[in-house]
Amino acid sequence: MNVYAKSSETLPEAADLLQLEQRLIDAGTPFAVVTVIRAAPPTSTCVGAQALVEADGALHGWVGGGCSQTIVIEAARQSMRTGQPRRVRISNEPAPADAKDEAGVEAHAMPCASNGGLELFIQPTVPAPLVAVLGATPAAHEACVLARRVGFRANLAGEAARAGQAGFDAAALDRAGTSFVLIATQGERDEDALEAALRSGAVAVLLIASHRKAERLREAMRLRGIDEARLAALHAPAGPAIHAHTPQEIALGAVAGLVALRHEIAEAAARAQTEAQTATIATESVPxxxxxxxxxxxxxxxxxxxxxxxxxxxxxxxxxxxxxxxxxxxxxxxxxxxxxxxxxxxxxxxxxxxxxxxxxxxx
Structure with a gap:
């Protein structure tokens, strides 16, 4: 539901927006903060006004009238999808003479009869991807620490499995919102861990193993009913060859693989979005x-x-x-x-x- 405030009595205070931001961060939910950085009268907002846009398009706060809100919400949602901030101008007038960095400004016509102008800065906050590290080995512990240091959320799962309890659960990985699974079992229930990871909805599964062991485990997964399409999500060995010997070095190589995959996936998504937009422009003449x-x-x-x-x-x-x-x-x-x-x-x-x-x- 959109929250469009109509008067100063119903506008959320800055403290309310900060509290909402914190709740969304704690919940791992993406959002974007929109700030007015230029306002050309007549307009119903002012420089410094802020609003928060949630992933579903709900808008809290006030950065302009109803005519501009559709543009603001869509720009904020695109910013959340790409994870990149953006500047947006909504105006029918030429860019101000003192405006800088025009190449980085996304321009929209002001659809309202008031014919005022706005310039906005949109800052998205996208939760860090969650990595489930499966295993109770020293390398698993080190990988969990390193993953957090380079911007992942990381959970360690494996102590229960080591004790012979049910510790590898695909449904539990999905409930946690796992994006990546790093398997660092190193001989302790490798097949169970790998099967759970591949049966989850994780975008990618990385396995700390040699090429020879990885091929053996791929064959074991086929025998367990994992199809080739899902096996394509398996990356083994987990990272680049750095001739690792210690648990710390092994973890470093695996986390390097995580970082590379994170950037590859983000870049592929950005390319796909650009290509889709280009195709739309090429096939539709939209004034x-x-x-x-x-x-x-x-x-x-x-x-x-x-x-x-x-x-x-x-x-x-x-x-x-x-x-x-x-x-x-x-x-x-x-x-x-x-x-x-x-x-x-x-x-x-x-x-x-x-x-x-x-x-x-x-x-």
Whole structure:
């Protein structure tokens, strides 16, 4: 649910936002803090105003009116997906003469009739990936410590298994939200640990083992019913060859493998997003969003499920969070702000025909 504050009495105080940040950090939930760094009147916010956007699009605080909130929320969610901060300008005016580093600013047209301007800085906080280290060996303990020092959350699992108890549980790994599993059993229930890791939803499984031992364990996993697609998630040996001899050196090599995988996965995700955006631009000629006063402008087609094109100004509106809704001709029409909703209600036939599929609700 979006939290759009309407007055100073309902706006969360800075301390409230800080408490919410801490709760989200403790829960391992991503979020982004949006700060106004430039405000050109007329606008309903000021420099220094802040809001917090959760991963589901819920917005707490106030950084501008309803026309800009859709842009703010989507930019914040993209920032969370990439893990990178960004600067966003929402304005119909040229960049200010004293503005710096224009290459790093993401520009959007201001869709509201007020025609003010905003510049925002968005700082995402994405929880560190969780590594489950399976094993009760000295290398397992060292790897857990090193993983934390290089930005992972790391849990050590293996003491129970060493004592003969059920210590390797795929469901438990999933409940904890495990991203990576590092197996450092080194001869103590290797197959049980590896099977549990591969049956979990972990993105990657790293195994401290020689090439020869790794191949033997791969074959054992096939006999246990692990398919080739899942075996592709197994990385063994766990890290680069550094001719390790001591537990500390073995752990260092394994954690180096974790770091390399973390960056490879992040870079692949960023490339995929860039390619998807490029493909969309190449296949769809989408004009820039017009301001609300551009009455009668044709709406921009929106193919993404769960979104709707505001027929008045052409802005894409997220259906689940829409606050301004009108029912007309047997279908719901969604708007980015009250201004557009009011304009539509004056002459709905001007913007929308009941049988027009272009404006149909996307589910």
């Amino acid at each position: 820039p969003l017009p301001p609300c006063e551009a009455l009668g402008a044709p709406p921009v087609p929106e193919a993404q499920a769960g979104r709707y094109v505001n027929p008045v100004c052409g802005m894409s509106v997220e259906i689940t969070n829409a606050k301004h809704v009108v029912e007309y001709g047997g279908q719901k029409v969604y708007f980015c702000c009250d201004c557009c909703k009011t304009e539509f209600e004056r002459a709905p036939e001007r913007y929308l025909n009941a049988g027009d599929d272009l404006h149909a609700e996307k589910r």
